[in-house]
Amino acid sequence: MSGAMFGGDEVGALVLDIGSATTRFGFAGEDTPKSVFPSVVGLAPSHHAASQDSVPMDTSDRDLPSGTAGGAARRSRKSYVGTTTLAVVRSNVDLAGVMQNGLVEDWERFELLADYGFATGLRVDAAQHPLLMIEPSWNPRESREHMTELFFEKYNVPAFYLARSAVASAFANGRPTGLVLDIGASLSSAVPVVDGFVMPKSIMTSSVGGDFLLSQCAQYLEKNQIVIRPSYMVASKQAVALNAAPKWTPRTFAEPISDSFHRYSKQLVLQDFVHSVLFCSGRTFDRDSVANLPAASFEFPDGLNISLGADRYRLAETLFDPETHADATAPAVSVSSRASSASAMDATSDGTKDPAGGLAAPKPIGLHRLATAAINSCDVDVRPSIGSSVIVVGGGSLVRGLPERLDAELRMALPAISKLKTVASGLSVERMFSSWIGGSILASLGSFQQMWMSKQEYEESGKAYIEKKCV
Ligand SMILES: Nc1ncnc2c1ncn2[C@@H]1O[C@H](COP(=O)(O)OP(=O)(O)OP(=O)(O)O)[C@@H](O)[C@H]1O
Numbered sequence: 420m421s422g423a424m425f426g427g428d429e430v431g432a433l434v435l436d437i438g439s440a441t442t443r444f445g446f447a448g449e450d451t452p453k454s455v456f457p458s459v460v461g462l463a464p465s466h467h468a469a470s471q472d473s474v475p476m477d478t479s480d481r482d483l484p485s486g487t488a489g490g491a492a493r494r495s496r497k498s499y500v501g502t503t504t505l506a507v508v509r510s511n512v513d514l515a516g517v518m519q520n521g522l523v524e525d526w527e528r529f530e531l532l533a534d535y536g537f538a539t540g541l542r543v544d545a546a547q548h549p550l551l552m553i554e555p556s557w558n559p560r561e562s563r564e565h566m567t568e569l570f571f572e573k574y575n576v577p578a579f580y581l582a583r584s585a586v587a588s589a590f591a592n593g594r595p596t597g598l599v600l601d602i603g604a605s606l607s608s609a610v611p612v613v614d615g616f617v618m619p620k621s622i623m624t625s626s627v628g629g630d631f632l633l634s635q636c637a638q639y640l641e642k643n644q645i646v647i648r649p650s651y652m653v654a655s656k657q658a659v660a661l662n663a664a665p666k667w668t669p670r671t672f673a674e675p676i677s678d679s680f681h682r683y684s685k686q687l688v689l690q691d692f693v694h695s696v697l698f699c700s701g702r703t704f705d706r707d708s709v710a711n712l713p714a715a716s717f718e719f720p721d722g723l724n725i726s727l728g729a730d731r732y733r734l735a736e737t738l739f740d741p742e743t744h745a746d747a748t749a750p751a752v753s754v755s756s757r758a759s760s761a762s763a764m765d766a767t768s769d770g771t772k773d774p775a776g777g778l779a780a781p782k783p784i785g786l787h788r789l790a791t792a793a794i795n796s797c798d799v800d801v802r803p804s805i806g807s808s809v810i811v812v813g814g815g816s817l818v819r820g821l822p823e824r825l826d827a828e829l830r831m832a833l834p835a836i837s838k839l840k841t842v843a844s845g846l847s848v849e850r851m852f853s854s855w856i857g858g859s860i861l862a863s864l865g866s867f868q869q870m871w872m873s874k875q876e877y878e879e880s881g882k883a884y885i886e887k888k889c890v
Protein backbone atom coordinates (compact mmCIF):
# COMPACT_ATOMS: atom_id res chain seq x y z
CA MET A 420 0.00 0.00 0.00
CA SER A 421 1.32 3.38 -1.01
CA GLY A 422 -0.40 5.30 1.69
CA ALA A 423 0.68 7.68 4.36
CA MET A 424 -1.33 8.44 7.46
CA PHE A 425 -2.97 11.83 7.40
CA GLY A 426 -5.73 12.75 9.83
CA GLY A 427 -6.14 9.10 10.71
CA ASP A 428 -6.86 8.04 7.11
CA GLU A 429 -4.47 6.19 4.90
CA VAL A 430 -4.37 7.92 1.53
CA GLY A 431 -2.51 6.97 -1.61
CA ALA A 432 0.44 9.10 -2.64
CA LEU A 433 0.77 10.47 -6.17
CA VAL A 434 3.90 10.62 -8.31
CA LEU A 435 4.37 13.44 -10.83
CA ASP A 436 7.21 13.56 -13.35
CA ILE A 437 7.17 16.46 -15.81
CA GLY A 438 9.77 15.97 -18.55
CA SER A 439 10.38 18.26 -21.48
CA ALA A 440 8.53 15.89 -23.83
CA THR A 441 5.94 14.15 -21.68
CA THR A 442 4.32 14.44 -18.28
CA ARG A 443 3.87 11.23 -16.31
CA PHE A 444 1.42 11.17 -13.46
CA GLY A 445 0.01 8.32 -11.43
CA PHE A 446 -0.51 6.51 -8.16
CA ALA A 447 2.42 5.37 -6.02
CA GLY A 448 2.70 1.61 -5.87
CA GLU A 449 1.49 1.11 -9.45
CA ASP A 450 3.82 -0.20 -12.16
CA THR A 451 3.31 2.56 -14.71
CA PRO A 452 1.91 6.10 -14.67
CA LYS A 453 -1.86 6.19 -15.19
CA SER A 454 -1.73 9.40 -17.18
CA VAL A 455 0.91 10.30 -19.77
CA PHE A 456 0.46 13.39 -21.91
CA PRO A 457 2.65 15.84 -23.85
CA SER A 458 4.34 18.54 -21.77
CA VAL A 459 2.89 21.04 -24.22
CA VAL A 460 0.30 23.68 -23.43
CA GLY A 461 -1.67 25.69 -25.99
CA LEU A 462 -2.69 29.19 -25.00
CA ALA A 463 -5.23 31.29 -26.88
CA PRO A 464 -4.43 34.97 -27.36
CA SER A 465 -5.37 37.11 -24.38
CA HIS A 466 -8.32 38.76 -26.13
CA HIS A 467 -10.03 35.34 -26.31
CA ALA A 468 -11.99 35.27 -23.08
CA ALA A 469 -12.46 31.87 -21.49
CA SER A 470 -15.98 31.59 -22.83
CA GLN A 471 -15.09 32.43 -26.44
CA ASP A 472 -13.82 29.89 -28.86
CA SER A 473 -13.56 30.77 -32.50
CA VAL A 474 -12.46 27.36 -33.74
CA PRO A 475 -14.11 23.93 -33.56
CA MET A 476 -13.32 22.44 -30.21
CA ASP A 477 -12.62 19.01 -28.96
CA THR A 478 -14.56 18.05 -25.88
CA SER A 479 -12.96 14.77 -24.93
CA ASP A 480 -10.16 16.29 -22.86
CA ARG A 481 -10.73 19.12 -20.44
CA ASP A 482 -10.05 22.70 -21.53
CA LEU A 483 -9.08 24.55 -18.41
CA PRO A 484 -9.05 28.15 -17.39
CA SER A 485 -5.49 29.32 -17.33
CA GLY A 486 -3.45 29.02 -14.09
CA THR A 487 -2.72 31.50 -11.40
CA ALA A 488 0.89 32.47 -11.74
CA GLY A 489 0.81 34.50 -14.92
CA GLY A 490 -1.25 37.45 -13.73
CA ALA A 491 -4.56 38.83 -14.90
CA ALA A 492 -3.73 39.05 -18.60
CA ARG A 493 -2.88 35.39 -18.81
CA ARG A 494 -5.63 34.30 -16.49
CA SER A 495 -8.24 35.13 -19.09
CA ARG A 496 -6.53 33.02 -21.74
CA LYS A 497 -8.04 29.71 -22.64
CA SER A 498 -5.64 26.81 -22.39
CA TYR A 499 -5.37 23.45 -24.12
CA VAL A 500 -3.68 20.41 -22.59
CA GLY A 501 -3.80 16.67 -23.35
CA THR A 502 -3.03 14.55 -26.38
CA THR A 503 -6.52 14.70 -27.91
CA THR A 504 -7.06 18.38 -27.26
CA LEU A 505 -3.70 19.31 -28.76
CA ALA A 506 -4.47 17.31 -31.91
CA VAL A 507 -7.48 19.49 -32.78
CA VAL A 508 -6.65 21.94 -35.55
CA ARG A 509 -6.67 25.48 -34.20
CA SER A 510 -5.80 28.88 -35.47
CA ASN A 511 -4.36 31.44 -33.16
CA VAL A 512 -3.25 29.13 -30.38
CA ASP A 513 0.32 29.25 -29.15
CA LEU A 514 1.66 25.79 -28.33
CA ALA A 515 4.81 25.61 -26.23
CA GLY A 516 6.56 23.48 -23.65
CA VAL A 517 7.70 24.34 -20.15
CA MET A 518 11.39 23.40 -19.99
CA GLN A 519 14.56 24.97 -21.22
CA ASN A 520 18.00 23.42 -20.80
CA GLY A 521 16.56 20.80 -18.49
CA LEU A 522 14.82 23.20 -16.09
CA VAL A 523 11.30 24.52 -15.77
CA GLU A 524 11.20 27.85 -17.55
CA ASP A 525 7.51 28.62 -17.96
CA TRP A 526 5.81 28.22 -14.59
CA GLU A 527 2.40 29.18 -15.84
CA ARG A 528 2.36 26.35 -18.37
CA PHE A 529 3.87 24.08 -15.72
CA GLU A 530 0.88 24.78 -13.47
CA LEU A 531 -1.50 24.11 -16.33
CA LEU A 532 0.08 20.69 -16.83
CA ALA A 533 -0.33 19.96 -13.11
CA ASP A 534 -3.93 21.27 -13.15
CA TYR A 535 -4.73 18.97 -16.02
CA GLY A 536 -2.99 16.03 -14.37
CA PHE A 537 -5.00 16.31 -11.15
CA ALA A 538 -8.35 17.17 -12.72
CA THR A 539 -8.37 15.07 -15.88
CA GLY A 540 -5.41 12.70 -15.86
CA LEU A 541 -6.09 11.21 -12.42
CA ARG A 542 -9.38 12.91 -11.43
CA VAL A 543 -8.23 13.39 -7.86
CA ASP A 544 -8.39 16.14 -5.29
CA ALA A 545 -4.78 17.23 -4.80
CA ALA A 546 -5.50 18.19 -1.20
CA GLN A 547 -6.14 14.54 -0.34
CA HIS A 548 -2.84 13.03 -1.52
CA PRO A 549 0.84 13.33 -0.62
CA LEU A 550 2.76 14.21 -3.77
CA LEU A 551 6.19 12.94 -4.76
CA MET A 552 7.56 15.06 -7.57
CA ILE A 553 10.46 13.93 -9.73
CA GLU A 554 12.86 16.81 -10.33
CA PRO A 555 15.85 17.19 -12.66
CA SER A 556 18.97 15.99 -10.85
CA TRP A 557 20.46 19.49 -11.17
CA ASN A 558 17.33 21.35 -10.05
CA PRO A 559 18.58 24.52 -8.33
CA ARG A 560 17.39 25.69 -4.94
CA GLU A 561 15.16 28.44 -6.34
CA SER A 562 13.23 26.02 -8.52
CA ARG A 563 12.93 23.46 -5.68
CA GLU A 564 11.51 26.09 -3.38
CA HIS A 565 9.13 27.33 -6.06
CA MET A 566 7.79 23.79 -6.56
CA THR A 567 7.40 23.32 -2.81
CA GLU A 568 5.51 26.58 -2.39
CA LEU A 569 3.32 25.93 -5.42
CA PHE A 570 2.17 22.49 -4.32
CA PHE A 571 1.56 23.46 -0.70
CA GLU A 572 -0.06 26.81 -1.43
CA LYS A 573 -2.00 26.33 -4.66
CA TYR A 574 -2.77 22.62 -4.52
CA ASN A 575 -2.84 22.34 -0.75
CA VAL A 576 -1.13 18.93 -0.75
CA PRO A 577 -0.87 17.37 2.74
CA ALA A 578 2.75 16.29 2.17
CA PHE A 579 5.40 16.79 -0.51
CA TYR A 580 8.71 15.29 -1.54
CA LEU A 581 11.20 16.09 -4.30
CA ALA A 582 13.14 13.12 -5.68
CA ARG A 583 16.07 13.56 -8.03
CA SER A 584 15.36 11.94 -11.35
CA ALA A 585 18.62 9.98 -11.49
CA VAL A 586 18.18 8.65 -7.95
CA ALA A 587 14.67 7.47 -8.80
CA SER A 588 15.91 5.77 -11.99
CA ALA A 589 18.74 4.05 -10.12
CA PHE A 590 16.22 2.93 -7.54
CA ALA A 591 13.85 1.59 -10.20
CA ASN A 592 16.73 -0.53 -11.47
CA GLY A 593 17.53 -1.80 -7.98
CA ARG A 594 20.99 -0.20 -8.00
CA PRO A 595 21.73 2.45 -5.38
CA THR A 596 25.13 3.10 -6.96
CA GLY A 597 25.70 3.57 -10.66
CA LEU A 598 25.80 5.99 -13.54
CA VAL A 599 22.35 6.98 -14.79
CA LEU A 600 22.60 7.81 -18.47
CA ASP A 601 19.25 9.40 -19.29
CA ILE A 602 18.66 10.00 -22.99
CA GLY A 603 15.70 12.35 -22.86
CA ALA A 604 14.13 14.67 -25.38
CA SER A 605 15.77 18.04 -24.81
CA LEU A 606 19.04 16.68 -23.51
CA SER A 607 20.94 13.64 -22.29
CA SER A 608 22.57 13.49 -18.91
CA ALA A 609 25.11 11.27 -17.20
CA VAL A 610 24.58 11.43 -13.45
CA PRO A 611 26.69 9.40 -11.00
CA VAL A 612 24.69 8.16 -8.02
CA VAL A 613 26.44 6.75 -4.96
CA ASP A 614 24.41 5.03 -2.24
CA GLY A 615 21.30 6.85 -3.39
CA PHE A 616 22.89 10.31 -3.60
CA VAL A 617 23.70 12.32 -6.71
CA MET A 618 27.32 13.42 -7.15
CA PRO A 619 26.46 16.96 -8.30
CA LYS A 620 29.95 17.96 -9.44
CA SER A 621 30.13 15.02 -11.83
CA ILE A 622 26.85 15.62 -13.69
CA MET A 623 27.45 15.93 -17.43
CA THR A 624 24.90 16.91 -20.04
CA SER A 625 24.76 16.88 -23.81
CA SER A 626 22.28 18.33 -26.30
CA VAL A 627 22.33 14.98 -28.11
CA GLY A 628 18.95 13.26 -27.49
CA GLY A 629 15.44 12.93 -28.89
CA ASP A 630 14.98 16.53 -30.05
CA PHE A 631 18.46 16.51 -31.55
CA LEU A 632 17.51 13.48 -33.64
CA LEU A 633 14.33 15.23 -34.78
CA SER A 634 16.37 18.22 -35.94
CA GLN A 635 18.85 16.01 -37.76
CA CYS A 636 16.07 14.10 -39.50
CA ALA A 637 14.23 17.32 -40.42
CA GLN A 638 17.39 18.63 -42.04
CA TYR A 639 18.02 15.35 -43.83
CA LEU A 640 14.50 15.32 -45.28
CA GLU A 641 14.72 18.94 -46.32
CA LYS A 642 18.01 18.31 -48.10
CA ASN A 643 16.29 15.49 -49.98
CA GLN A 644 13.47 17.86 -51.00
CA ILE A 645 10.93 16.01 -48.88
CA VAL A 646 8.22 18.30 -47.54
CA ILE A 647 6.58 17.09 -44.33
CA ARG A 648 2.81 17.46 -44.55
CA PRO A 649 1.27 16.52 -41.21
CA SER A 650 -1.99 14.54 -41.23
CA TYR A 651 -4.12 17.58 -40.43
CA MET A 652 -3.23 19.03 -43.88
CA VAL A 653 -4.28 15.93 -45.81
CA ALA A 654 -7.92 15.44 -46.82
CA SER A 655 -7.23 12.30 -48.87
CA LYS A 656 -4.32 10.45 -50.45
CA GLN A 657 -3.69 7.68 -52.96
CA ALA A 658 -1.25 4.81 -52.80
CA VAL A 659 1.87 5.56 -54.87
CA ALA A 660 5.02 3.61 -55.73
CA LEU A 661 8.23 3.96 -53.70
CA ASN A 662 9.76 7.43 -54.14
CA ALA A 663 6.96 8.54 -56.50
CA ALA A 664 5.44 11.99 -56.02
CA PRO A 665 2.60 11.79 -53.49
CA LYS A 666 -0.99 12.16 -54.73
CA TRP A 667 -2.97 13.92 -52.06
CA THR A 668 -5.63 16.55 -51.68
CA PRO A 669 -5.27 19.27 -49.07
CA ARG A 670 -7.78 20.12 -46.40
CA THR A 671 -8.93 23.69 -46.44
CA PHE A 672 -9.37 25.87 -43.39
CA ALA A 673 -11.38 29.00 -42.79
CA GLU A 674 -8.59 30.55 -40.72
CA PRO A 675 -4.81 30.38 -40.97
CA ILE A 676 -3.27 27.68 -38.79
CA SER A 677 -0.90 28.86 -36.09
CA ASP A 678 2.79 28.31 -36.74
CA SER A 679 3.23 26.52 -33.45
CA PHE A 680 0.37 24.12 -34.23
CA HIS A 681 1.98 23.35 -37.58
CA ARG A 682 5.38 22.80 -35.93
CA TYR A 683 3.85 20.56 -33.28
CA SER A 684 2.11 18.48 -35.95
CA LYS A 685 5.34 18.21 -37.93
CA GLN A 686 7.15 17.18 -34.77
CA LEU A 687 4.74 14.23 -34.40
CA VAL A 688 5.56 13.03 -37.94
CA LEU A 689 9.28 13.41 -37.29
CA GLN A 690 8.95 11.47 -34.03
CA ASP A 691 7.22 8.67 -35.88
CA PHE A 692 10.04 8.75 -38.45
CA VAL A 693 12.76 8.59 -35.77
CA HIS A 694 11.03 5.82 -33.83
CA SER A 695 10.41 3.60 -36.83
CA VAL A 696 13.47 4.20 -39.01
CA LEU A 697 16.61 4.95 -37.00
CA PHE A 698 18.97 2.18 -35.97
CA CYS A 699 22.37 2.30 -34.24
CA SER A 700 24.95 0.17 -36.00
CA GLY A 701 26.97 -2.15 -33.78
CA ARG A 702 30.23 -0.31 -34.36
CA THR A 703 31.51 2.97 -35.74
CA PHE A 704 29.49 3.86 -38.79
CA ASP A 705 30.91 3.77 -42.27
CA ARG A 706 28.88 3.31 -45.41
CA ASP A 707 30.57 0.01 -46.33
CA SER A 708 29.96 -1.60 -42.95
CA VAL A 709 26.21 -0.97 -43.11
CA ALA A 710 25.81 -1.72 -46.82
CA ASN A 711 24.38 -5.18 -46.13
CA LEU A 712 22.20 -4.24 -43.18
CA PRO A 713 18.43 -4.02 -43.71
CA ALA A 714 16.84 -0.85 -45.09
CA ALA A 715 13.65 0.63 -43.61
CA SER A 716 10.72 2.21 -45.38
CA PHE A 717 8.54 5.01 -44.12
CA GLU A 718 5.22 6.39 -45.32
CA PHE A 719 4.44 10.06 -44.72
CA PRO A 720 0.88 11.26 -44.05
CA ASP A 721 0.55 12.52 -47.66
CA GLY A 722 1.28 9.01 -48.98
CA LEU A 723 4.95 9.50 -49.98
CA ASN A 724 6.98 6.33 -49.36
CA ILE A 725 10.72 6.37 -48.98
CA SER A 726 13.28 3.76 -48.11
CA LEU A 727 16.43 4.46 -46.11
CA GLY A 728 19.50 2.25 -46.23
CA ALA A 729 22.79 3.60 -44.89
CA ASP A 730 21.18 6.88 -43.82
CA ARG A 731 19.08 5.26 -41.12
CA TYR A 732 22.34 4.21 -39.45
CA ARG A 733 24.15 7.47 -40.21
CA LEU A 734 21.39 9.55 -38.64
CA ALA A 735 21.50 7.41 -35.48
CA GLU A 736 25.29 7.74 -35.47
CA THR A 737 24.86 11.42 -34.61
CA LEU A 738 24.14 10.23 -31.04
CA PHE A 739 27.64 8.84 -30.75
CA ASP A 740 29.65 10.98 -33.11
CA PRO A 741 27.88 14.31 -33.61
CA GLU A 742 31.18 15.99 -34.57
CA THR A 743 31.47 13.88 -37.73
CA HIS A 744 27.90 13.05 -38.66
CA ALA A 745 25.57 15.73 -37.34
CA ASP A 746 24.50 18.64 -39.50
CA ALA A 747 25.48 21.79 -37.65
CA THR A 748 22.85 23.81 -39.51
CA ALA A 749 19.89 21.63 -38.43
CA PRO A 750 17.16 23.89 -37.01
CA ALA A 751 15.44 23.22 -33.68
CA VAL A 752 12.04 21.68 -34.50
CA SER A 753 10.56 20.64 -31.16
CA VAL A 754 7.90 22.81 -29.56
CA SER A 755 7.96 20.80 -26.35
CA SER A 756 11.34 21.99 -25.16
CA ARG A 757 11.71 25.73 -25.25
CA ALA A 758 14.97 25.46 -27.17
CA SER A 759 16.23 28.69 -28.62
CA SER A 760 15.81 28.93 -32.35
CA ALA A 761 19.58 28.81 -32.74
CA SER A 762 20.94 25.58 -34.11
CA ALA A 763 21.57 22.75 -31.71
CA MET A 764 25.28 22.99 -32.46
CA ASP A 765 25.65 26.68 -31.60
CA ALA A 766 25.95 26.26 -27.86
CA THR A 767 29.09 27.68 -26.35
CA SER A 768 29.34 26.14 -22.89
CA ASP A 769 31.19 22.96 -22.06
CA GLY A 770 27.90 21.17 -21.48
CA THR A 771 28.44 20.60 -17.80
CA LYS A 772 26.52 21.86 -14.80
CA ASP A 773 27.16 25.54 -14.25
CA PRO A 774 28.25 26.76 -10.83
CA ALA A 775 25.02 28.74 -10.31
CA GLY A 776 23.16 25.45 -10.02
CA GLY A 777 21.33 25.55 -13.35
CA LEU A 778 22.47 24.29 -16.68
CA ALA A 779 24.08 26.28 -19.43
CA ALA A 780 22.92 25.30 -22.94
CA PRO A 781 24.54 21.90 -23.42
CA LYS A 782 26.79 21.08 -26.37
CA PRO A 783 26.45 17.98 -28.54
CA ILE A 784 28.68 15.37 -26.97
CA GLY A 785 28.52 11.71 -28.02
CA LEU A 786 26.75 9.47 -25.50
CA HIS A 787 29.71 7.24 -24.68
CA ARG A 788 31.95 10.29 -24.22
CA LEU A 789 29.37 11.81 -21.93
CA ALA A 790 29.21 8.66 -19.79
CA THR A 791 32.99 8.28 -19.76
CA ALA A 792 33.55 11.91 -18.76
CA ALA A 793 31.07 11.60 -15.89
CA ILE A 794 32.67 8.39 -14.58
CA ASN A 795 36.17 9.81 -14.90
CA SER A 796 35.22 12.93 -13.01
CA CYS A 797 34.34 10.84 -9.94
CA ASP A 798 36.90 9.80 -7.31
CA VAL A 799 39.09 6.95 -8.52
CA ASP A 800 37.90 4.62 -5.76
CA VAL A 801 34.21 4.85 -6.71
CA ARG A 802 34.70 4.55 -10.48
CA PRO A 803 34.61 0.74 -10.56
CA SER A 804 31.31 0.55 -8.67
CA ILE A 805 29.75 3.30 -10.77
CA GLY A 806 31.04 1.71 -13.99
CA SER A 807 29.63 -1.66 -13.00
CA SER A 808 26.10 -0.19 -13.31
CA VAL A 809 25.70 2.12 -16.28
CA ILE A 810 21.92 2.41 -16.22
CA VAL A 811 20.48 3.44 -19.57
CA VAL A 812 17.09 5.16 -19.39
CA GLY A 813 14.92 7.74 -21.17
CA GLY A 814 12.81 7.59 -24.31
CA GLY A 815 15.81 8.36 -26.53
CA SER A 816 17.43 5.11 -25.41
CA LEU A 817 14.73 3.27 -27.37
CA VAL A 818 16.52 3.86 -30.68
CA ARG A 819 17.12 0.31 -31.71
CA GLY A 820 20.61 -1.06 -31.16
CA LEU A 821 21.55 1.80 -28.81
CA PRO A 822 22.31 -0.13 -25.58
CA GLU A 823 24.44 -2.69 -27.43
CA ARG A 824 26.43 -0.01 -29.23
CA LEU A 825 26.87 1.97 -26.02
CA ASP A 826 28.13 -1.11 -24.22
CA ALA A 827 30.69 -1.78 -26.97
CA GLU A 828 31.92 1.84 -26.91
CA LEU A 829 32.18 1.97 -23.12
CA ARG A 830 34.21 -1.22 -23.01
CA MET A 831 36.72 0.35 -25.38
CA ALA A 832 36.72 3.71 -23.58
CA LEU A 833 37.02 2.35 -20.04
CA PRO A 834 39.35 -0.70 -20.18
CA ALA A 835 40.39 -0.15 -16.55
CA ILE A 836 36.87 -0.96 -15.32
CA SER A 837 36.89 -4.72 -15.57
CA LYS A 838 33.32 -5.21 -14.32
CA LEU A 839 31.80 -2.63 -16.61
CA LYS A 840 28.12 -3.37 -17.16
CA THR A 841 25.49 -1.57 -19.18
CA VAL A 842 22.06 -2.07 -17.67
CA ALA A 843 19.13 -1.43 -20.01
CA SER A 844 15.72 -2.89 -19.25
CA GLY A 845 14.34 -4.98 -22.09
CA LEU A 846 10.91 -3.44 -21.48
CA SER A 847 10.59 -0.10 -23.24
CA VAL A 848 8.12 1.27 -20.66
CA GLU A 849 10.67 0.62 -17.93
CA ARG A 850 13.20 2.74 -19.77
CA MET A 851 10.67 5.44 -20.78
CA PHE A 852 9.22 5.77 -17.29
CA SER A 853 12.18 4.76 -15.12
CA SER A 854 12.21 7.88 -12.96
CA TRP A 855 8.44 7.75 -12.45
CA ILE A 856 8.66 4.04 -11.56
CA GLY A 857 11.46 4.74 -9.05
CA GLY A 858 9.30 7.44 -7.46
CA SER A 859 6.36 5.05 -7.36
CA ILE A 860 8.38 2.41 -5.50
CA LEU A 861 9.94 4.95 -3.15
CA ALA A 862 6.68 6.62 -2.14
CA SER A 863 5.07 3.28 -1.37
CA LEU A 864 7.80 2.03 0.98
CA GLY A 865 6.86 1.96 4.63
CA SER A 866 10.30 3.31 5.56
CA PHE A 867 9.75 6.30 3.28
CA GLN A 868 6.76 7.68 5.17
CA GLN A 869 8.95 9.62 7.60
CA MET A 870 10.66 11.36 4.67
CA TRP A 871 7.68 13.47 3.52
CA MET A 872 7.71 17.19 4.18
CA SER A 873 4.34 17.70 5.84
CA LYS A 874 2.08 20.69 5.45
CA GLN A 875 2.71 21.45 9.10
CA GLU A 876 6.48 21.49 8.55
CA TYR A 877 5.94 23.80 5.58
CA GLU A 878 3.81 26.15 7.65
CA GLU A 879 6.28 26.17 10.51
CA SER A 880 9.56 26.30 8.60
CA GLY A 881 8.72 27.62 5.12
CA LYS A 882 9.69 26.53 1.63
CA ALA A 883 13.44 26.61 2.33
CA TYR A 884 12.97 23.58 4.59
CA ILE A 885 12.75 21.42 1.44
CA GLU A 886 16.56 21.61 1.24
CA LYS A 887 16.78 19.82 4.58
CA LYS A 888 14.05 17.28 3.89
CA CYS A 889 15.02 16.31 0.34
CA VAL A 890 18.79 16.33 0.06
N1 LIG B 1 10.92 4.10 -29.89
C1 LIG B 1 11.65 5.22 -29.83
N2 LIG B 1 12.76 5.36 -30.58
C2 LIG B 1 13.49 6.48 -30.52
N3 LIG B 1 13.20 7.55 -29.74
C3 LIG B 1 12.11 7.45 -28.98
C4 LIG B 1 11.28 6.31 -28.96
N4 LIG B 1 10.26 6.53 -28.10
C5 LIG B 1 10.45 7.78 -27.60
N5 LIG B 1 11.55 8.34 -28.13
C6 LIG B 1 12.05 9.70 -27.89
O1 LIG B 1 12.28 9.86 -26.52
C7 LIG B 1 12.12 11.25 -26.19
C8 LIG B 1 11.29 11.35 -24.93
O2 LIG B 1 12.00 10.73 -23.91
P1 LIG B 1 11.65 10.99 -22.40
O3 LIG B 1 10.22 10.70 -22.18
O4 LIG B 1 12.66 10.28 -21.60
O5 LIG B 1 11.88 12.59 -22.35
P2 LIG B 1 11.47 13.62 -21.23
O6 LIG B 1 11.80 13.05 -19.90
O7 LIG B 1 10.06 14.07 -21.42
O8 LIG B 1 12.41 14.82 -21.61
P3 LIG B 1 13.72 15.38 -20.86
O9 LIG B 1 14.35 14.24 -20.15
O10 LIG B 1 14.55 15.95 -21.97
O11 LIG B 1 13.19 16.43 -19.95
C9 LIG B 1 11.42 11.92 -27.37
O12 LIG B 1 12.37 12.74 -28.03
C10 LIG B 1 11.00 10.75 -28.23
O13 LIG B 1 11.05 11.07 -29.62
Ligand SMILES: [Mg+2]
Pocket residue numbers: 438439601603604813
Ligand atom coordinates in the same frame (compact mmCIF):
# COMPACT_ATOMS: atom_id res chain seq x y z
MG1 LIG C 1 13.52 12.95 -18.74
